[in-house]
Amino acid sequence: MAMLELEKVRISFGALTTLDDLTLHVNKGEIVSVIGPNGAGKTTLFNVITGVYRPDSGSITLDGQNLVGKDPAKVTRSGVARTFQNVRLFLNMSVIENVMAATFGHTHAGLFSSALGLPRSRREEADVREQAEELLRFFGTRLTGYRWEEPAYSLSYANRRRLEIARALATKPKVLLLDEPAAGMNPKETHEITEVVERLRSEKGLTILIIEHDMHVVEGVSDRVVALDHGVKIAEGDFDSVATHPAVIEAYLGRKAAETK
Template sequence: MSERILDIKNLSVTFGGLHALRDLNFHVDEGEIVGVIGPNGAGKTTFFNMISGMVTPTSGDILFEGESLIGLDPNQVTQRGISRTFQNVRLFANMTIAENVMVAQHCRTKQGVWGSLFNTPAFRKEEREIREHAEKVLGFFGTRLIGYRLEQPASVLSYANRRRLEIARAMATSPRLLLLDEPVAGMNPKESAELTDLIGKLRSEWGFTIVMIEHDMNVVRDVSDRVVCLDHGETLAQGSFEEVSNDPEVIEAYLGRPLEKRDAS
């Protein structure tokens, strides 16, 4: 846990006078799991959008493995090794589950018109590998997404399975850094506990570094090495979960919500 994989320096973005993020400094070390918390509208998703290239920051710099990501298109960011999920699950609803994961390997594969037209050995090999990798990634979630489900459209999946499929899709791009936007939102306690386990395994078995936005403090506590709290586009506190959750400013921002929630569950 030494090398910095992601380093964010003085990042700001304004939307027509509104500061969505202000002077954010933040870093992620190789192999870390960082939880990002903060009340609604704190700028968490904007933060993800900016890392993944969907929003261009007004000022500041984002370094990934030492190289700046500013000005890159989202697909180039993904190519570099950052992949993400979306808060409001955005699957390719009419593509099959296998295809959803296969299409995510696009930037790691290279067969073009020629290969597909003449069905070259290289093309067949690549297709086979894409398929195998897809099944391997889906197999990570147990039996839920494989078998007969492979050929079903993603739209028939349950909410929890859609979230799982979205994570699988992000995994399939073979990233080094995985951005998870509220991975357990809408799941019941049993499912979110299970997913929390899987997030741990994503690091230990797949070697991903993970940044995760999450409202569920149980998940954040159980899995994060470090927690960052954002509010009004600024960093309120950084540190271990205990430190951050006991920070008076954070408690104020949340109006004591984390404690309540812990009691409730």
């Protein structure tokens, strides 16, 4: 059963067509990796799904529900959460506040009820805090303890990436979009991320779409791999078949390399 469906999605900026009639289905509980050389349209794909850009044509649905034309906040509330390639945390807010802020979409305390400290809003606040703590504990000892009240900028790079995932989870998504979760991590941390992605599916029941350059991660987590080049899907299938697909090799290494293979 398809959770996230893109049908013939097309977007261009001026003369440059970044996604060219792209069709992509992600089934419930599936982990799909998107690979492709720089400029293939991977991040644009995420931006189109999350409503940052509006596609010129085509349809995007989540669990049968249309996403095209919704603003990013509405898309997130429908159940799509994302992380960013260049990590965009709320750096001057504390670690736990980063996560708590992301519960905004499914909480209700208004200006007056929180100003007056009404019981309902107090209960909700306590509840939000508990949710945030639980999400932070998901990362084991990596994100626990005294660091919760520290500003997010005091976190190391790898932990910023982890916090960004925790923050995305706080929106209670059905589909999680991870943009290069292992970028800039050392081999040990990369391995951890692979495990985290697997646990996100098994423990949280998420459907996951990943952009990743690290082929070890891609190999380790993906049920299916989709290769893009110039906004066109050039190969799709399990890791081995995509990794050896001539079009993929050509896209990465050029025609010559593909021929000698």
